[in-house]
Amino acid sequence: MFKFPKATIPLLLVVALAGAFVIADAQSYPSHYGFGTPATVAQQKAWNDDVNGLTGAGLPPGHGSVADGQNLYEAKCAVCHGDFGEGENRYPVLAGGNGTLTSARPVKTVGSYWPYAPTLYDYIRRAMPFNAPGSLTNDQVYAISAYVLNLNNLVPANAVLDAKTLAAIKMPNRNGFINEHLKPDVHAVACMTNCKKSVTITSNLARTLGITPNETGSTPDERIITGSGPSADAGSSAAPAGGSAKHVASAPVAFSQIEPIVAQRCAVCHAAHPTEAGFSSAPMGIMLDTPARIAALASRIKQQAVTSHTMPIGNMTGMTDNERALLGKWIDQGAKIH
Amino acid sequence: MNHDEQNNPPKKIGRLGFLTKGATTIAGAALASAVPAAAAGDTNPFAPRSPGMDELGETVIAHPYGMPIKYEASVIRRNVPFLTATEESSVSFTPLQDLDGIITPNGLCFVRDHGGTPIIDPAEHRLMIDGLVDRPLVFTMEELKRYPSESHIHFTECPANGGMEWRGAQLQSLQFTHGMVHCCEWTGVKLSVLMKEAGVKPQAKWMLAEGADAAAMTRSIPVWKALDDVMVVWSQNGERLRASNGYPVRLIVPGWQGNVNVKWLRRLKFGEEPWMTREETSKYTDLLADGKARQFAWIIETKSVITSPCPENPMKGKGFTEVTGLAWSGRGKIKRVDVSTDGGINWHPAKLQEPILSKCLTRFRFPWEWHGTDALLQSRAVDETGYVQPTLTQLRAVRGTNAIYNDNAIQTWHVNPDGKVDNVQVS
Numbered sequence: 001m002f003k004f005p006k007a008t009i010p011l012l013l014v015v016a017l018a019g020a021f022v023i024a025d026a027q028s029y030p031s032h033y034g035f036g037t038p039a040t041v042a043q044q045k046a047w048n049d050d051v052n053g054l055t056g057a058g059l060p061p062g063h064g065s066v067a068d069g070q071n072l073y074e075a076k077c078a079v080c081h082g083d084f085g086e087g088e089n090r091y092p093v094l095a096g097g098n099g100t101l102t103s104a105r106p107v108k109t110v111g112s113y114w115p116y117a118p119t120l121y122d123y124i125r126r127a128m129p130f131n132a133p134g135s136l137t138n139d140q141v142y143a144i145s146a147y148v149l150n151l152n153n154l155v156p157a158n159a160v161l162d163a164k165t166l167a168a169i170k171m172p173n174r175n176g177f178i179n180e181h182l183k184p185d186v187h188a189v190a191c192m193t194n195c196k197k198s199v200t201i202t203s204n205l206a207r208t209l210g211i212t213p214n215e216t217g218s219t220p221d222e223r224i225i226t227g228s229g230p231s232a233d234a235g236s237s238a239a240p241a242g243g244s245a246k247h248v249a250s251a252p253v254a255f256s257q258i259e260p261i262v263a264q265r266c267a268v269c270h271a272a273h274p275t276e277a278g279f280s281s282a283p284m285g286i287m288l289d290t291p292a293r294i295a296a297l298a299s300r301i302k303q304q305a306v307t308s309h310t311m312p313i314g315n316m317t318g319m320t321d322n323e324r325a326l327l328g329k330w331i332d333q334g335a336k337i338h
Numbered sequence: 339m340n341h342d343e344q345n346n347p348p349k350k351i352g353r354l355g356f357l358t359k360g361a362t363t364i365a366g367a368a369l370a371s372a373v374p375a376a377a378a379g380d381t382n383p384f385a386p387r388s389p390g391m392d393e394l395g396e397t398v399i400a401h402p403y404g405m406p407i408k409y410e411a412s413v414i415r416r417n418v419p420f421l422t423a424t425e426e427s428s429v430s431f432t433p434l435q436d437l438d439g440i441i442t443p444n445g446l447c448f449v450r451d452h453g454g455t456p457i458i459d460p461a462e463h464r465l466m467i468d469g470l471v472d473r474p475l476v477f478t479m480e481e482l483k484r485y486p487s488e489s490h491i492h493f494t495e496c497p498a499n500g501g502m503e504w505r506g507a508q509l510q511s512l513q514f515t516h517g518m519v520h521c522c523e524w525t526g527v528k529l530s531v532l533m534k535e536a537g538v539k540p541q542a543k544w545m546l547a548e549g550a551d552a553a554a555m556t557r558s559i560p561v562w563k564a565l566d567d568v569m570v571v572w573s574q575n576g577e578r579l580r581a582s583n584g585y586p587v588r589l590i591v592p593g594w595q596g597n598v599n600v601k602w603l604r605r606l607k608f609g610e611e612p613w614m615t616r617e618e619t620s621k622y623t624d625l626l627a628d629g630k631a632r633q634f635a636w637i638i639e640t641k642s643v644i645t646s647p648c649p650e651n652p653m654k655g656k657g658f659t660e661v662t663g664l665a666w667s668g669r670g671k672i673k674r675v676d677v678s679t680d681g682g683i684n685w686h687p688a689k690l691q692e693p694i695l696s697k698c699l700t701r702f703r704f705p706w707e708w709h710g711t712d713a714l715l716q717s718r719a720v721d722e723t724g725y726v727q728p729t730l731t732q733l734r735a736v737r738g739t740n741a742i743y744n745d746n747a748i749q750t751w752h753v754n755p756d757g758k759v760d761n762v763q764v765s
Contacts, residue, residue, distance in 0.1 A: 033535060035481045039466055039474035047466055047605055050546055050556060053614030080423070090423035101629035106740050113631075114620050123616035126554035127453060130424070133552045177623060179633035180560075186639070186736050188726040190676065190718065192685045196765075199681030199714060201752065203506035203763035206649075212510040213418055284420055303419055 049126070053119030056167025063162040064143025066150045072140055073147045076129045085109070085151040089296065090285060095151035098172070111152025115177055117169040121145045142166070210313040253330040255291065255337045261327060262288050265312055265319040266305070291337040298335035302328055412436075415446060418514055421502075426454035427553070429496065431517030434643070434664065435650035439691075440699040441491070442520035444575050449582040450496045450518065452617075453552030456602055460586035463550065465570070469607035472537030479586050483572060485527035490569065490592070493666045493699045495519040495638050497595035497622060500745035504734070507761045512648035515749065515761060519666070521699040522583075524590045526571030529564050532606075542608035546615075547589050550604040557598045558612035559591060563636075567592045570603065593668030593697035594636040595744070597622050627738030638668030640727045641746035642675055642702070642719035653708060653757035661688075661704040667721035672700040674720040679706060681714030681750060681764045682729065688717070713753040714764060730763055 051058040074083065082088050085095030097107030106112075110120060125141045127133050136144070146161040154169060155161065206212065268275050270282050271289035288294050294301070304311035305319060306328035312319055330336075406413065415430035422428040432448040449455070460479040468474040499518035502508045509515050538561065545564050549555035559568070569590040572579060579585040584601030591598045597617060612618070612634070624632040642665035647653055665672045671694050676685035691701040702717065719727045730747035737744075752760040 029486055031534070033485060033531075035484050036475040036477040036535065037481075039468055039476045043466065043476060044468050044474055048468065048607070050548070050607065050613060052609070052611060053619065054611050090420070101625060101740075102627065104739075106625055108620065108625070110620075114616075116614050116619065119614055119616055119619055122556075122613075126556070127552065127616075130427070130453070130552075133453065133554065176629065177619070177631050177633040179635075181632055181635040182637065184639060184725055185632075186728045186733055188728040188732050190674075190685070190720055190726045192676070195683055195685070198765075199683060200765040201714075201762045202765050204752065204760060206507040206510040206761035207758075209508060209510075211420065211508060212514060213416065286420070300419060 051118050051122035051125075053116035053122065056118040056163060059118055059121060059163035059166060060138045061163065062138040062142055063160050064139050064141070064146055065160045066143075066146045066155065066157050068140075069143035069145070069147025069150070072136075072144050076132075076136075077144065080130065085148065087285075089293075094148055101173075101176070109152065110148055111154060111172065113173050113176070115171055115174045117145070117149065117154075117166050117171055120148060121166060210311070214308050252333060253326055255330070257326060258294070258330050259291065261319070261323045262294050262301075265317040265323065266301075268317060269312075295335050295337045298331045302331045306331070410436075413446065415448065416513055416517075418502075418509070427452050429498070429518060431513045432520050433513050434517055434519075434645050435512045435648050437645070438701075440521050440664070440693075440701050441575060442522060444522070444577065444580050444583070447520040447522065447574075447580070447583055448496065448518050450498075450596060451551065451553075451582070452555055455582045456551045457581055458550060458586055458602060463586050463602075463604070465587060465603055466605045467532060467536040467608075468605070469546070469609050470539040470542035471608055472539065473535070475532075475536050479572070482527065482570065482587065485531055487525050487527055488569065489523050489525040489573075490567075490590075491521065491523045491693075491695055491698045492590060492592045493519055493521040493638075493697065494590070494596050494599055495641075495666070497597065497635075497638070497743040500747070501742045503730075503747075503761075503763070504739045504741060504745060507763045510649045510761050512643065512645060512650055516643045518596070519664075519699070521666075522574040523576065524569055524571040525573035525576075526569045526587070526590070529568040529570050529589075529606075530566075532570060533564065538608050541610055544609050544612050546605070546607040546609065546613050547598070547600040547603060548605040548607070549584075549600045550602040555597075555600055555617065556613060556615040557600055557618055558615065559598055560612075561608070563591065563594070591636075593638055593670075595622065595638060598636060622743060624737060624741035624743050626741065632737075632741075632744075635744055636668075638666070639744070639746045640667040640669070640672070640719045640721040640725045641665070642672075642717040642727055643749045644677070644715050644717050644751055647715065647753060647759045648751055649759050649761055652759050653753060655757075656708055656710045659706045659708045661706050661715060663688075663702055663717050665700045665702055665717070665719035666698065667719065667723075667725065668697060669725060670696045670722040671698075672719055673722045673724075675700075675702040676718045676720075677702075677704040677706075678716040678718070679713045682716055682718075682748070685718065708753070710755055710757075712755060714762070715751040715753060715759075716748050718748050731765070 049058070073081075080088055080091040081094050082091075085093065087093035093107055093109050095109055095111055097109040097112035100107045100112060114120065121141055124144055125134075125136065125138070128144075129135065142161050145166065146155060146159055149155045149161075149169065150157060150159065154171070159165075266288045270286050272282060272287055274282060286297065286300075288297060288301070301311075306324050309324070413433050413436040415432065417425065417428060417430045419425075429450040430448060432442055432446055437443075437446070463479055465477045465482060466475070467477075496518035500515055503515060543561050545559045545561055547557055547559060569592075570587060571584075571590050572587050574580065574583055579588060584603070587603050588601045589599050589603050618633065624635055626632065642663060644661055644663040645651070646662050647659070653659065661677055663675075665675045672690065675688040675690065677688045678685045686704065688702040688704040691703060694700050727746060727748055733745065733747045750762050750764050752762040754760065
């Protein structure tokens with residue numbers, strides 16, 4: 001083992017301590033860093049657009065009427081939320097649902113569930129319309145809020161809302177929430193042996209229900225094979241003239257051929273009023289009972305009934321392979337209903 | 339279907355799950371089922387040289403940013419198209435069935451967006467701190483990254499994970515029943531440091547976090563939590579955040595439901611009251627059977643799931659099978675995981691794989707000798723606070739079936755004699 005001559009030890013200690021002092025200074029974290037720039041009043045004003053649902057604090061000047069709101073709603077909102085807030089496809093239902101919160105199928109809407117009216121203003125202004133958030137003026141947001149509240153019978157048809165009147169609205173479900181939840185509400189015990197007498201399977205639908213997306217036709221493996229292998233489109237000079245199947249014109253499929261297939265094979269369940277026994281409402285809320293709804297859901301029909309055979313569940317309505325092919329062709333041609 | 343008679347492997351299996359010699363012989367003789375016997379082995383002709391030896395491989399810079407080899411192309415996020423009206427306000431699920439250990443690779447982290455994934459130039463991004471503070475501040479990304487940083491490994495789970503299963507077993511897939519969770523090492527600055535910089539006033543009790551996406555996501559977080567362990571992060575698993583996970587900067591709120599971990603963070607505003615935003619009133623609230631709803635149920639309660647076997651990972655044959663899975667708790671560390679092969683009649687402690695970290699996925703393993711008969715596999719986690727993961731029956735007794743969110747119930751996988759594994763629910 002290496003040993004220092006005795007006389008050098010105090011000197012080394014002094015050096016080491018001095019070094020330690022310098023390093024310790026460099027390694028300490030200050031209590032204040034001073035990075036960042038003070039936010040100017042203008043910057044804060046520009047970004048400070050949140051509205052407090054509880055108090056209405058932050059609601060801007062301006063106003064909007066139910067009547068103006070109806071026009072705006074029909075132009076900008078109804079395509080997803082439906083003319084009367086009933087919700088198209090899987091888009092949120094905005095109106096109705098009163099008295100359903102304790103039912104097996106609760107319908108949580110602005111009227112039946114939302115506790116605070118200013119939240120509606122805040123959300124519409126920050127996030128709606130879905131494809132053009134931030135595009136509405138403050139007055140337009142007041143008007144649309146007023147119309148949605150009117151659809152829920154919470155304000156009269158002649159109402160004009162502003163910061164004061166909107167914050168004053170008492171929503172029906174205002175007292176419907178319990179918070180906060182920092183302690184567990186379920187208390188289980190970790191039993192180890194003979195914890196129950198027997199076990200019964202109470203639900204085993206998953207295997208047969210057929211709603212789990214399967215990989216048919218859409219696995220990445222297949223994409224990679226077509227993507228990295230020789231392609232008909234790539235290197236067109238080597239391809240025979242007109243050789244790509246894409247370019248072969250196929251006979252147009254008329255909607256009149258499609259409608260009866262959907263009616264017989266899909267809409268017996270997927271309708272506002274299903275005719276199939278055991279279905280009181282459209283499964284998953286998906287309805288295929290009008291030409292517009294069928295066209296709007298064309299891509300999903302293709303995925304569920306053409307690309308995969310997920311639908312009809314268990315093929316209970318007996319959709320044939322020819323029918324699936326015809327559906328696919330019609331959808332590929334643009335799913336036209338006229 | 340009664341499993342009482344068929345499922346009592348504890349009687350046949352020793353403490354570590356290994357069969358006695360006599361029992362092995364009996365199991366080996368019963369080869370009538372379709373399950374390939376473990377002894378069947380590799381039937382391919384044996385090659386004198388391994389594939390890859392006969393020609394030069396790719397250059398070291400063939401892939402400047404490496405991607406998984408093509409043979410792993412099925413390991414991807416997937417979505418359930420019918421769940422949502424659009425693919426922008428939607429979710430894609432982590433393929434837990436294909437992952438080992440506890441870290442989720444960045445490209446496989448589940449994505450829950452409310453207005454699509456924005457692609458943000460970090461040079462143009464700003465984070466503002468305002469409201470009840472002495473010094474309202476605006477930060478560039480470069481300024482933020484000058485702060486002292488920390489790295490912590492935490493899970494993040496969307497509280498809607500398992501939300502399809504309240505009324506019954508619906509999805510035949512681990513990825514879709516449990517894939518709204520990921521676990522990453524996050525690097526960034528503790529929020530408490532920034533709060534000190536801005537001088538949060540004593541009367542501030544709540545903080546609004548706002549995202550820079552098309553949904554302008556907003557959630558209220560109590561100041562006590564913000565001061566405790568919340569981080570403002572710019573890296574995940576060693577590299578900068580992925581766009582879909584919040585690039586260039588996001589909030590990590592350890593152990594709390596995913597939605598409050600606001601991505602693309604643009605503003606933190608301090609105030610006296612919660613904001614009662616749309617996402618914390620009409621959404622992310624648990625509707626109970628009596629019509630009341632639990633609000634601000636932020637903490638992810640103790641949960642676990644077996645990731646193999648599962649519907650995507652059927653049995654490979656009779657004999658030794660290592661059962662493995664993941665456990666997590668929003669309250670701290672996982673203390674114990676038990677495994678049952680008979681639907682919860684009898685339980686056996688599983689082995690926990692280190693590291694066991696707070697508010698982090700923990701891997702467990704359990705050696706099992708499968709006889710080729712029906713089995714009902716379950717895992718049950720206990721965390722360091724003593725919270726025991728409940729059965730679905732226990733959870734429903736308190737929450738009903740309309741809650742959608744915060745399903746942390748014990749999962750049951752039914753192993754069939756043919757080796758297929760089904761998602762089921764049991765009494």
